[in-house]
Amino acid sequence: MNKRLNASRRALTGALIVALPVLANAQTAASSVPAASPATREVQALPSLAPLVESVKGAVVNVDVQAKASGGYGQGENPFFDRFFGGGEGRGQRREPIRQGSGSGFIVDGRGLVLTNNHVVEDAVSIRVRLDDGRSFDAEIVGRDPLTDVALIRLKGKVDNLPTVKLGDSDAVRVGDWVVAIGNPFGLASSVSSGILSARARDIHAGPYDDFLQTDAAINPGNSGGPLFNLKGEVVGINTAIVGGGTGIGFAVPSNLVKALMSQLEKDGSVTRAWLGIGIQDLTQDLAKAMQLPVNEGAIVSQVNDNSPAGKAGMRADDVIVAIDGQKVESGGQLTRRVALKKPGSTSTLDVFRDGKRQALKVQLGTRPDLEGRSVRQRRGDEETEQSSKARVGVSLSNVDPRIVERTGLRSSQGALVTDVLPGSPAEKAQLEAGMVVVEVDRKPVQNAEELAKIIRKAPAGSTLLLRVEVPGSGRYLRALHIP
Template identity: 35%
Template sequence: MHRKAYFLILFLTLALAVPMAAQARDLPVFTELAAQAGKAVVFISTEKTARGGSMEQFQQQIPEGHPFYEFFKRFDQFFGPQQGQPPRKMLGQGSGFVISADGLIVTNNHVINGADKVTVRFQDDKKEYPADVVGADQETDLAVIRIKADHPLPTLKFGDSDDIQVGEWVLAIGNPFGLDNTVTAGIISAKHRIIGAGPFDNFLQTDASINPGNSGGPLLNMDGEVVGINTAINAAAENIGFAIPSTQAAKVIALLKEGKSPQRGWLGVTIQQVSETQAKALGLPEPVGALIASVGKGAPADKGGVRQGDVILEVNGQKIEDNNALLKTIAGLAPGDKARLVLWRNGEKVTRTVVLGQRNEKAMAAMSPDRQGHGEAATVLGMALKPIGDQEAQALGLDKTQGLLVVNVDPETAAGQEGIRQGDVILQANQQDVNSVADLETVIKSAEKRGAIMLLVKRQGRSSFVALPLDK
């Protein structure tokens, strides 16, 4: 090798090595943080009794909202009582952390939900403390439990999750797979993640390793403050975990530790996202807001003049970008508060004021699907349609004879691709009742300039809107 080339390579190697070494020295060391914070992190074990045979044990594991929840809940009605094993104990585990020296501990609701016995154990301490549930909130998956100790307990404090930035270092401590006091480090990968875990999704995403058993444990910033409560993982991926932000959790925990339940506002509507095609069909300049798929009879929204097919654009002057924004905004108000809604209706903005009700299980149950209803078949927009007859309306459980029955759908058309199926009932087109094919064709003709049409479709008692593009 030429002498000059040799010295050039040596110079470049040394030049690159210096900043890399400096960078390595700048990497954080978690030793002290892990040692101090770990003292306040606990291992939680639970026991619950599975009453009945194996089928009943399986039934107890199907969550509400699961597509087959009602089927398995009523399994015995369909197939008769199942003879199974005697009651058995089911064991569970999770994590938590102490927030007050007198024994209040934060964890996830799903860690302690339904448990007959909850036990807590600290790092390097074989003593087990029985715990009582002080309060729990299923919708945010948070819970507070209490233990009695003969000495003040080490605690962790909440930090401000709004301030933490993507890319900042965080530390997770918990008990994955029963491995006590496991510490993992990573960064904040993203904020405001929506993963379909509940109505108020707003997770921090981290690449710090989170595994089963980490649930309820703290996600800490470099100052040792809790910025998140580890809650969920993406089982199909590697190092994708989710934590409830501390700013959201702290408000709920403040109520739970007093034995109170969160009081959330409630409109009494079902909603769906506004797609680009739906926005076009509605004449909206852009796909924003929350589309009202149904309004509960006698619900606050019904009393306030909100209609099916309205799009909520604002609440008390705050813009509503999507469904999640509406849920969080309304839930952030108290029952009895007035919500001034700006709605998009028939191509223009209207304003209505609604006195909110209280969001709870009874209120949500009241929003079960209403019982409104749905010649020869004619093909329109790739759908074979026919008017509903009296006998068909009765067979479909409709209160009155109305709408168009979908006899068949061409899967290659927009209707098929948007999910319209045989057996669906089309009740409205662009918020006008359609009881004949001629009715539908009239609405389609008037909507040609917009280039799309909005259909109100009922399937198995549930209503939803489907927007279809119109070919010029």
């Protein structure tokens, strides 16, 4: 027993003798490395988003809304709420005379202009905007665009020393770049989340112009209308939608699209888009091979509407559009968005492949009709188009729907459709009837209902407007409309 104990002691002593030089060498090596300086430790520290947040959060606002429920969407009707929010932001299961809602926004102009989502302020009867510094203002709608879910509102009263942020270049943001979202999720003001840009050009089937940025920065009900920042403190998107039940999947309207709409929203209160009047589908590799085309990307014309701008230019079904005004067209959606941003009445050059040969077509673009039935006809304190024309001459108007053109055989998809005439009114005395389309005023073409309503509104009392109307299935006739 003692022999085994002594042997163990000798082995332990030998191990210590071997280990001591190793420990000593390690201590010597450690002591030879200089200690990190304060500057080095600061560089090695994790970066903070605090300076960025402090510089921009003052311009991010809460938007509290009271809105008419009866005239707008209930749950299950608004594509932005039903598909993505599941009834969030104050919209409940039951219709109420007045609903309460809240969202976010951001100040882009020292005059008090605030960008937000259309679905945040749609049908609003009162809007209250609260700033991060404690101030609050009543606000009014300047302009709305339901098809991109963008709205511009203005603060009322005395506004001074307002913090602002600017719109950046959303095309410059790369997948993987860091982004920061600030907003009012679940009523929790000035909440900040961060993440990366997950994808670009997402089509979530919310509208005809879907081109969303996707991010994994946390976005929740109440974030709608709030800004998505790059690390320069520039707004690259308006947070708009989330996938119900999804985690880390949010969508924002690109800032470059918002820039393209801003001037129209401020000036006109709505957005007027150009239109070709065609049905399209994406060109795929298989279709390109079957059609013996030298390209794999583009938009196939599946249908050309009668009397449409494209039809008048000689476009045919199965033409493949590969460029517009020198810009490459990669898909049908891209063509739709590019045409929409052009000015109605302007002329564009379309490069098309027909029977395997490339050629150029010049098309005078028309005005896109209200295909979805969501036309915005109200601007600031002005009366709606229908009400203004109805109040003065007793006629209600709407834009011409291409489906009506196809069904009734109208010669033109442009003009103002008469939807109602008051008995005993100047419109009735002029023999205007529901179903007629006003195509000219004083021998000048009328593009849409808004244009005709503006002419009626500005016409001097006692004057007479010479109208050319089209009666479906009959022909065109002149009418004299006296302005009281």
